[in-house]
Amino acid sequence: MEWFDNGWGLSLVVFLPLVGALALLAVPKKDEETAKWLALFTAIASLFFGVVAAFRFDYGDAGALQLGTKLSWIPSIGSDYEIGLDGISLPMLVLSAAIVVLAIVYSWDHWPEPHNPKGFLILILFLATGMAGTFVAQDLVLFFIFFELVLLPMYFMIGIWGDKSKVKLPGFNREVETRLYASIKFFLFTLFGSAFMLLGFLALGLKADTFSIPELADLGASGAFTGTFAFLVFGALFLGFAVKVPMWPLHTWLPDAHTAAPTVGSVLLAAILLKLGSYGFIRIAIPILPDEAKSWAPAIAILAVIAIIYGSLACLAQTDMKRLIAFSSVGHMGFVMLGIATLTPVGITAAVIGMVAHGVITGMLFFLAGSMQHRYHTREMARLGGNLKLMPILGGMLGFTAMASLGLPGLAGFWGEFMALLGSYQPLEGLSLGVFRTSMVIGAIGTVLTAGYLLWMLQKVNLGEPKAEWDDHEFHDVDKYEMAAWVPLLIAIVAIGVFPKIVTGAANDAVQVLMDKAFF
Amino acid sequence: MFDYHALAPDFIVAGTVLAVLGADLFLPAGRKWLSAVVGILGLTLALIPIATLAAGDEGVRAMLDGSYVIDDFALVLKVFFILTGYIVLLMSVAYIEEDRYYQGEYYFLLLASLLGGMVMASSRDLVTLFVGLELVSGPAFLLAGWRKADSRSNEAALKFFVIGVLSAAILVYGMSLVYGMTGSLTFEGIRAASASVAEEPVFVLGILLVLVGFGFKISAVPFHFWAPDTYEGAPTPVTAYLSVGSKAAGFVGVLLVTYVAFGGAPDIWGPTLWILAALSMVVGNLIALRQENIVRLLAYSSIAHAGFMLVPFAAAGLVEGASLNQAFEATVSYVLIYGIMNLGAFAVVIAAARRTGSGQIRDWAGLGSYAPGISILLTLFLFSLAGIPPLAGWYAKFVMFLAVLQDANGWTIVLAAIAAVNAVIALYYYARVVQSVWMDAPPEHINPEPEPTGVSPSLGLAFGMLAVAVVVVGVFPELIAQFAKAASLIAGG
Amino acid sequence: MTIAQFLVLSAALFSIGIYGVLVRRNAVLVLLSVELMLAAVNINFVAFGRYFADATAGGQMFALFIITVAAAEVGIGLAIVLLIFRNRASANIDELDVLKW
């Protein structure tokens, strides 16, 4: 297994889907079965190597980069193919590989219009490479490439397979097709952030004469970046990551993108893509610019709690189920960012588990919302109701997942929220206690609002008597593909809730090492 | 005195020009396309001495008192022009054949123009540079008006011509002033003398007029007005050539005069180019947002790209003691990558326009559903132009930003921010084309079955190679970086 | 004769050329105006070449090149103008507006 540990393993995880995507190009469009099996096979192979990586990983030394390699890539600019895995990236890597498999399984029989499974699968596999690559990249340029790689597939996914209804833009006297508006908005917003992020990366690389993230983190810890330079660079990185998270008030692309995206697109977007931003904060912004992180932390915390409250309240006003779930992401990612803003091991470990949990839970919610839309052909909550009666299993899963989403203790969502609040009671020394403790209290109030809108959603959608318009409809409950895609997620929700060590076992030590280096 | 080995590439191309002209005399009307084959063979042949020159370790080979030089920069650019010519030839074959005009002359003119570019790459004095530039431009004027019966093509040619000669006059007037102040025509001489006259208004005026002259060639704002009209009116392969070969020639000129000849006076050209860069990016991109015609859109996009390419110059000129090498390298990288992706874009545009029978973006709606291959390639090239990783364009933007931030001050950071915002704006209009192609429903009248003619093999070969190049360079940009690095050595002198 | 007088002359010629390019309707006259500008440049070069007593006669040489190039340009220009004249029976360049959007 020497070869595996020398970076080959991780490279396989990252690039197998890409190989699969290229191979798919050669498959005739009509031959859907081959396309599906090929895609599934490569995704599973990628996941398999991801799992092998998890087994090869030395948990006793989770703070160190493992299974990685460093090969010369673009020597002219001093950028290398440097990859590696530590306790923070490990759970994210496995999660992303797993979600991709589930997405393909789910798609098996649920192709959004226009059909074209081949194209759809190619995009999913491209996304897989981008997502996995971002989590293993240890070089800023490489990170940037992977970070951007996810844009195109998601753009096409939303734009081609997205919601074809029209929407009137608020405040404008014009109608646009939802998918077109949402896809370009997503694309431009993200590119706007990442253009500045790239400037930040370059400034760092030039200053330090290296793009290697671990080396930069070492330099950053020794105080190499200070003053206006550091301020501007952090600002640039902040823009890039905050758009992706998304943090209030840069979040408005999210509800549109989620609402318009096909089910699998929403799932991947919620489960993994949003995490790229918060992961960027943990992996890059904070370790490399610890002092700036300190001075930005209160602002991040304030934005985070605004997002929590704002997202929750906005949810209460939604009439569209998918849009509600999308807004819930704003709130949940607020907790993740609050945890990050504390700059403490507790808070950041909370953020990591929060990311994983949100990925699993919200991914599941979007699966469910998608399947409901598939059956009811509407997302209007006013027209739904009594879903639990029409489809007991699906409704039960929806109820369960909503409970997980509201942070019910014992399920995955709890740890991220609670520990983020815990962290903000006692943030890193030197940070304003007033700001963070107020944030804690507001965040805690946010948990009530979160519970409020999710229960309200359940009441509207799941409970009550089905509306008369569905009387003559035949509804079939969860089918086998859905079952295959969902049960693993449900198990994960419980497993992480009952045994958070699944994530923290690796993440906590890694976060500890990261924080020790950055702040002590 | 003459190093025939060093001159071999230029001689071979020159010979090819003549051979094409000669071949045209003997070829029967139906087989005129064979002159393209002759051209392609000649260009391929020219690569051989370039390879041996590059492999040799004799370093710089200078002739005519350093007026004509074969160094890494010259070799890299010669290869670039040859490859550009190669691709444009491939693009042209089917296109020109359909029009039944004088094919032989077409290839002759094209190759002659290319030869001008190759001469420019080697030129190290003002005379050679000017002659090279005119050799690039002259045939190009005629090429722009190639479709003689089409008044749009005529108009394109005339506009191009009038503005071209006017700018040439301005350029050469500027050169005369520079000569007058420094007493030298060679870049080295000018550089050596420039220190003592740097404050002289006439010298400054001379430099500015030279820049204005080149500003036309690279179609920088506000010297860009001819470009959209000419691009739209000229035959598309010619447009491709103009937007890449001719523009690259202009950049060769700018690189040589600013970094080599006026290397001692960056405080004169720095601010000037800052303004040109900023204006080109902003105006080019903003206007491109409103274009309905794909060629016009690409014209404005190429104006904006000229702005991006100027950014490293401006930065290098504005920061005291900045490394010119870095900026030089960045611009060369950008030019090379831009060449690949823009040629690719035009090649696909030819194919797509044939398929849809229109150059209007809205008529391309739904192209992805009935011509997925063309659409995928179009998407590839357009997003590469937008700078989306992992397509080659990202590296061009990357090194551009890298050069700006290398030695940063307030002005350069502002420029970098303008460039960053423009990168986002640019995405919008590229994405709009992509949206039309993939996401909009095809219009009723389109025949979804492939036409019997389809994409000609030569055109397919052209964009196939370019597509591979766009992806490979995007993933392994070191390929380009090495060339750019080698080429940048002359800036350090 | 000082160098300045040559320069003034050439500047004046150059300006007249520009004026001509800008205001003449007839394409042939525009062409001629450009020739005027190039002539101004030639004066400059020759004057400077003489002034410097350039051993390589760079200025004069450049002027010769410019004359040649100008001749070629006029050829090209006339070809284009002829073409347009054939197509439209007019050599007035202000009537070219097909490409105006």
Add this chain to the structure above:
Amino acid sequence: MVTAALLGPAVLAAIDGAVERSDGGVLAAGAWLIVLVPFVAALAITLFGKRLPRHGAELAVAAVGFVALYGTALLLTTLFGDGIVHEGAVKIGEFGGFEIEWAWVVDGLSIMMFFVVGVVSTACFVYAVGYLEGDVRPTAFFASFTLFAGAMLMLVSAANLIQLLIGWELVGVSSYLLIGHYWEQKENSSAGMKAFLVNKIADIGLMIGIIIAGITVGSFTISKIMEKVVESDAALDDVAVIIAVLLFIGAMGKSAQFPFHVWLPDAMAGPTPVSALMHAATMVTAGVYLVARMFPLFEEMAHEALDVALVIGAITLVIAGLLAIVQDDIKRVLAYSTLSQLGYMVAALGAGAYTAGLFHLFTHAFFKSLLFLGAGSVIHAVHSNNMSDMGGLRKDMPRTFWTFMIGSAALAGLPIFSGFFSKDEILAAFREGDHTIVFLLGVATAFITALYMTRAISLTFFGRYKGDGHPHESPSIMVYPMIGLAGAAATAGFINIPGLTDWFYKLVTTRLVPAELLGEHATSFDWTALGLGVLAGVAGIALGYRLYYPDAATQQERDRLYIPGLWPVLENKYYIDDLYMNGIVNPIKGPVARFINWTNSYIIDFVVNVVGFATRSLGWVVYSGIDQRGIDLAINEAGAATGFAGSKLRYIQTGKVQQYAAALFGGAIVLVIGFWISVT
């Protein structure tokens, strides 16, 4: 595959194995089964319940039966053998320096709760088998019900505050499921939501309290916190009052203390066995349990918090008692009664009477569950919750009647019944602590309690039957649990006769903390308190008898004790619900949420769109305004301004080539001039 992927890292991250903090024998070491079994059962019912003959009820009953037996065994071992004090833990994760564990504590307090929860649950579950016969979805019910019991057991077995919080919230969510069991009607699901959300609000306090405690002590383990209390740790002392008050806020939510009491009466929407269990052994006792569990912290470091508890308890006990008088729904009478009794318990703890408060919890569990089951039995028979539809059921349902009578006697505190002993201890404690006002309120409430129970009995079992159909006695499977509970309700008081048995005292003070920290324990009756309490009860019965027996004209029932000014207030529940709905919930759900959504669409998103459109429009302006036309304008203006070559310039306006040339030249000039200015 996926599961393996997610579990893999964890498995490798190594399970540290169970930690045993102190020994308590095999029985104690296996006590984690008490928690695990109901959860496993709940899962099994969810997955396979539908395929079982009784829809999963058998698994549910088996699970709680196991808990009851195990609890009894533990109880007996502790009462008659060595006291068990045991803690075991499994590490499940770490956050920074905090280790998270599943940990179970087996000591007198938790054993008492195991026993109560086990026994009462078993009774209610068995009863539910009969009650839910023919229900729309028994499987869902029994799964939730088992989960409910399991959550409560997790809560009471928690050795650390995190786990306590987990159990706490799981209780909340399962109550949501159970209350909203008949979710076809919106009122029911709304009631479930109300319970959940009101609890959730109070949980903010609990959560923050736990956070502060955890961070101050560096551990969430309760025994570690108690160690610091014993050591009088200065850091903890600084924040102890805050912690205690915050924890108490959490307790107020679960134990439905004023002003968080609003959810409890609505929770009657659930099936009656749920009400019985919820009001007796689980959920509402959680708050009392929490305060008891953390009692040394309150007692030693945060006496102010105890005072708060005393006041809150006293307020609750009176206002809820008054409300019980005006209810028509028999379950609501009992619900308000529960509130009132919880007020007793909380106030008792507030007065420092640890044992008395818990003892009342203990006895109340039996008689209140009994009363609810009785009420359920009646409802089952007459298909209505309203007492105005009942009456005269004494003859039709004798066994229900008699057991109900026993429960009522216990509730009213009639001598020898269990409530008598526990209520007396509390009243005595009030006197002991010189809380005269609270004592008087307690006595007054004893009077009110007797009054409303008499009213309920009169209206239900005496007089004339006013409902439809012919009510029959409930089936045995429902009656036997009631009989069993009646036995407990009658006799449970004997285990803590002051100075005589004191078993209960011994039980609940068998903890890791020294008994001195667990309040005073009276060793003899306080005859004054006892006398006044009994007197008040008897007076209440007498008045009730006078007013309501025998029932004649129900429609005038309301008028018999009508007190103008007070009655409308009581019938509107002091307007507190209205205040909450119209003052908080509706504004947030309505205008506030809509406003936020509006700002999102019309401000933030609007800005984004405006930037987008403005950029595009700018493109248009630059293109058609400047690029394609502006030069005309510029030349016009220049011509007009200078008058120079006006006629010549005019006609070149349309000559585009020349415009371009002009632009080229103009640009050059601008550059030159601009540069000149900047240089000089």
